Amino acid sequence: MERLVKGYQSFRADGYAHQKELYEELGLHGQHPDIMLIGCADSRVDPTDIFHAYPGQMFVARNVANLIPPDDLGDDYCCTMAAVEYAVSVIGVDMIVVMGHESCGGIAGCVSGLGRQPEGGYVNKWLSQINHVHDRLVETGIADNEMQEAMELESVRQSLRNLMTYDFIQERVESGALTLQGAYFSIVKAELKLADDTGEFKLVEPDG
Ligand SMILES: [Zn+2]
Numbered sequence: 001m002e003r004l005v006k007g008y009q010s011f012r013a014d015g016y017a018h019q020k021e022l023y024e025e026l027g028l029h030g031q032h033p034d035i036m037l038i039g040c041a042d043s044r045v046d047p048t049d050i051f052h053a054y055p056g057q058m059f060v061a062r063n064v065a066n067l068i069p070p071d072d073l074g075d076d077y078c079c080t081m082a083a084v085e086y087a088v089s090v091i092g093v094d095m096i097v098v099m100g101h102e103s104c105g106g107i108a109g110c111v112s113g114l115g116r117q118p119e120g121g122y123v124n125k126w127l128s129q130i131n132h133v134h135d136r137l138v139e140t141g142i143a144d145n146e147m148q149e150a151m152e153l154e155s156v157r158q159s160l161r162n163l164m165t166y167d168f169i170q171e172r173v174e175s176g177a178l179t180l181q182g183a184y185f186s187i188v189k190a191e192l193k194l195a196d197d198t199g200e201f202k203l204v205e206p207d208g
Pocket residue numbers: 040041042064065066101103104105106107
């Protein structure tokens with residue numbers, strides 16, 4: 001509790017002190033972010049830190065392993081899509097970013113087989129939705145020591161494909177009103193990669 005209170009007091013003295021008018025504006029007139037980001041719940045990959053976003057700039061939803069379930073998976077998995085639907089249909093964001101990351105515990109869990117025992121708990125059931133991504137990579141004959149990163153990248157691509165299974169997303173993408181973007185963050189070096197049109201992840205220069 002003390003950590004929370006100290007953190008809040010530090011925010012009031014520092015970040016908030018410089019953004020008081022912004023908070024008032026946002027509180028009184030609502031949010032109008034252009035970008036939605038789906039990230040992992042992992043405490044090391046805070047999207048607003050990585051993209052240096054101010055309050056009101058980025059609509060963020062985070063879950064274990066930054067996954068988007070496909071439309072046909074059923075209502076058990078609708079939580080993340082509630083956030084996507086709100087961001088797209090109500091707020092009107094023009095970009096959705098799915099950001100994976102290095103050393104993802106959720107991905108490691110899937111690789112180690114947690115998703116093969118979906119009755120084992122909420123995490124297991126959640127991860128079972130990407131068992132097929134793991135199967136696909138196993139079939140390529142990929143080396144064990146390359147599986148983790150390959151899964152982290154491929155699950156982002158899969159989530160982007162899954163977004164396109166929803167009619168309201170597909171319609172907006174095809175009309176040009178919405179762009180889908182894959183991203184990947186390496187924690188140790190704080191490096192960002194963005195996916196190109198072919199799904200290949202390319203390093204972003206850290207100096208602008
Ligand atoms: Zn993660």
